Amino acid sequence: MADILSAAWLIARKDLSIEFRTRSAFFSAVVFALLGLVIFYYAWDPTAVTATDLAPGVLWVIFTFSGLLGLHRSFGVETADHAIDGLLASPASREAIFLGKAIANLIFVGAVQAIAIPALALFYNLRLGAVAGPLIAIAILAAIGLVAVGTLFSAMAVNTRLAELLLPMLALPFFVPIVIAAAQATAKLLSGRPVIEVGAWLKLLLAFDIVFVAACTLAYPFTVED
Amino acid sequence: MPSAISTGASAPPIVEVAELAREFGSRRAVAGVTFSLAPGKCLALFGPNGAGKTTLLRVLAGLLKPTSGSARVAGIPLPGGPLARSRIGLISHHTMLYEALSPRENVSFTAQLYGIRDSRARVEDSLRRMSMLERADTPIRSLSRGMQQRVSIARAMVHSPQLVLADEPYSGLDESGARALTALLGELRSAGTAIIVVTHNLAEGLSLATHAAVMQRGKFLRYDSADRIDAGSYAATYREALAANG
Structure with a gap:
């Protein structure tokens, strides 16, 4: 297990170094998130819907779609000159490769969330100080x-000709239960309900x-075993 | 063809392949190949495009599962997991490098992935052997194709593999790079590393090889050991295979 985690961290560090150098996906995701906020803000009628009712939906729509930009990049960096072959031919287990990619993606999504x-609080004039702890727990x-x-669907889609289309089509249905739970929890928090209800x-x-x-880590090796 | 081909009898073989086959749907890319390779020996593999050479190497590298037959690397049956993969160095005409990272970072990443402790000296040595120390901190994307191939070779050698699988390793290399690679493969052979090299260049392949084979339609059309390799007749067989391939 220590070997898997050590290799996973090594792969995650490598992915983050590449993203830090290029910053292409991160800037795209942040710009997308901010633009989304602006569009929702100007489409919002404060006299019809309160900010606390609208904000949770806006937040999770933005996270879901901006996250997809980073997820697509995750295995995209491995396709250039078949770098993935170097990873798969190395002693790193398939599970370590998956977890490494997932850790890098988690840090990527976390960084987008941090902005x-x-x-969101600024645009919708939300006071998040009192609920910051539980909100961070929900976000994580x-x-x-x-x-x-x-990450799993990025690995599956990356070698197809329509990878950019296929990834959201495969992933979004599986995102639904997570987004529903996260949006519901966020809505309760922002509307001032007791934390216990969350x-x-x-x-x-x-x-x-x-x-x-667990399921995605176990399934990943089947996506690369030819 | 004999049912079993051995390349060196004294030491236990690094590679043992028996009736290995790999199919893609109804197409047999590798169709029952049998051979073994002892430490310090080099098998040069020739054949037209689509003969199954790269597929054979990918099976041995653990990137593809065999459909039938068996293969062992250092006694470990394939696909053998991390232990078998740690014994193999893979060179391809694809560099398998990350273009945003430098040569030093690429080779260092590989060294750490292979669990090399105190990898710095090994990384420097690998880059020095391929004359890439001066450009070690330049991003890969800024290097020429030949230089990228040199880094790719340094990457494949950093963990001192027992078996080197080289698929068209001379691709993109200039004369000096080709000389450095030939010298490196020679050094590795002397140190006991077994090598399988796929190339379309008969002269390059035969200069390295202790054994040679011509592959066609997934099978060994011809196989010879070093003392029986005749460049002229090999060239004729190779030309026949190319002609048969259309």
Whole structure:
């Protein structure tokens, strides 16, 4: 297990170094998230819908789609000059490769969230100070599930001609239960309900995470065994 | 063809392949290949495009599963997991490098992936052998194709593999790069590394080889050991295979 985690971290560090150098996917995702916020903001009628009712939906729509940009890049960097062959021919286990990619994606999505959540609070005049802890917990738990599913489908879609179309088509149906749970939990938090009421959604998110991370880690080797 | 071909009898073979076949749907890319290769020996594999050479190498590298038959690397049956893969160095006409990273970072990443402790000296040595130390911190995307291929070779050698699988390794190399590669493969052979090299260049292949084979339609059309390799007749067989391939 230590070998798997050590190789996974090595792969994640390599992916993050590449993203840090190019910054292409990160900037795209951040710009997409901010533009999404702006569009929703100007389409919003504050007299018809309150900010606390609208913000959770906006937040999770933005995360879902901006996250897809990073997920697509995840295995995209491996296709140039068949770098994936070098990884697969190395002693790193398939599970370590998957987890490494997923860790890098999680940090990527986390970085986008770190910019998008304060921006959301700014646009919709939300006071997040009191609910910051539970909101961060929701964001992390939801990101883990989204990243697990998205990383697996990124690996499956990357070698197809329509990878950019196929990834959202495959991943979005599996994102739905996670996004519903995350949006419901966020809505309860922002509307000032007691944190205890969010507990059930957090447990559901945790259950999704355990299932998706385990299932996707076990399924990944089958996507690369030819 | 004999049912079993051995390339060196004294030491236990690094590679043992028996009736290995690999199919893609109804197409047999490799159709029952049998051979073994001892430490320090080099098998040069010739054949027209689509003969199954690359598929054979990919099976031995653990990138493809055999459909039938068996293959062992250092006694470990394939696909043998991390232990078998750690014994193999793979060179391809694809560089398998990350273009945003530098040669040093690419080779260092591979060294760490192979669990080499204190990898810095090994990385420097690998890059030095391929004359890439001066450009070690330049991003791969800024290097010429030949230089990228040199880095790719340094990457494949950094963990001192017992078996080197080289698929058209001279592709993109200039004369000096080709000389450096030939010298490196010679050094590896002397140190006991077994090598399988796929090339379309008979002269290059035969200069390295202790054994040679011509592949056609997934099978060994001809196989000879070093003392029986005759460049002229090999060239004729190779031309026949190319002609038969259309």
